[in-house]
Amino acid sequence: MTGLLADLQKLGRMVNQDDELKKLVHFETLKEIIYKNETFPIFSFTIGSNNPEHPTLFMTGGVHGLERVGAQLAWSLLKTTIDRLVWDQSLKELFQNIRLVVVPLVNPVGYYKFKRSNGNDVDLMRNSPVISKEKIPFLLGGQRISKKIAWYQGTKDILEEENAALYTKFFESCKKSKCILAIDFHSGFGMKDRIWFPYSYTKEPFDHVAEIDAFTTLFEETHPYHIYKIEPQSKGYLLNGDIWDYFFLEMRKVNPDAIFIPLTLEMGSWTWVRKNPWQLFSKQGIFNPMKVHRLKRTYRRHHLLYDFLLKALRSHPVWSELDSTNKLKHLNSGMTRWYE
């Protein structure tokens, strides 16, 4: 094993060889994907509380294999967290009350073979059974015309192995949580880093518009100079088969009282390309910073957000358990901000 998977395996071994870390971190292989006689494991790390009701952050990267920086960012945040758990008492205390699940590389075949899709040419972010209520962009919104064309959704109502493994892990760790945040790292075109929340399948307002408005307000007050544009995915374009829409709708059935907000971080890649136009000629260059210093800057850039997500979960009642006056206030504010 080489590259990122080797780094992840090394991190897992380090955890398993350390008696103290082993109590705090659980390293697992969720699934082994076989592709042309090679084996590609999907690893997960679970850190913190075993109490099923405790709030959970579910962090993923590498769903689109070509967007490698997302998986590398997940690894970087995970590595820092585990390194800090060795000495940082405050972090240990934080994790007594919350749980973090990280699946840094959901689509290892795509990552190693420089493909957006998985080994079966399926776009994992178009593969869920959710169907858009409104008109989607031709092809981009998901298609079943041909697997040779991008955005191929795969067989109707059948989750690909990677998504099935993610589904099992997600519901196993979050099914009883009172409050769940997910963050999925992607990169693509655009100048700005965007944070999307549901839905992708309809322009209708998200169920938890009041809570996401309270959450966003808190983030803006804490970090007035933050770099993100926060908005519903439906502001961009609609699509079929979004996996987070699917998990959200499924969660509503099994745990209707939970506040679950799946976020997608879409890192704008135009700044990397603008500073280094040669990247345009490389298949992965459009989606990833190619210079080491720019990659390191990308890691640093999102630590603030990561730290906020953990702290916001620990103090989640502030934004996820609003009284009726505040609920109405944030509902109105959220509707004005995002849906007018």
Ligand SMILES: [Zn+2]
């Ligand atoms: Zn993506």
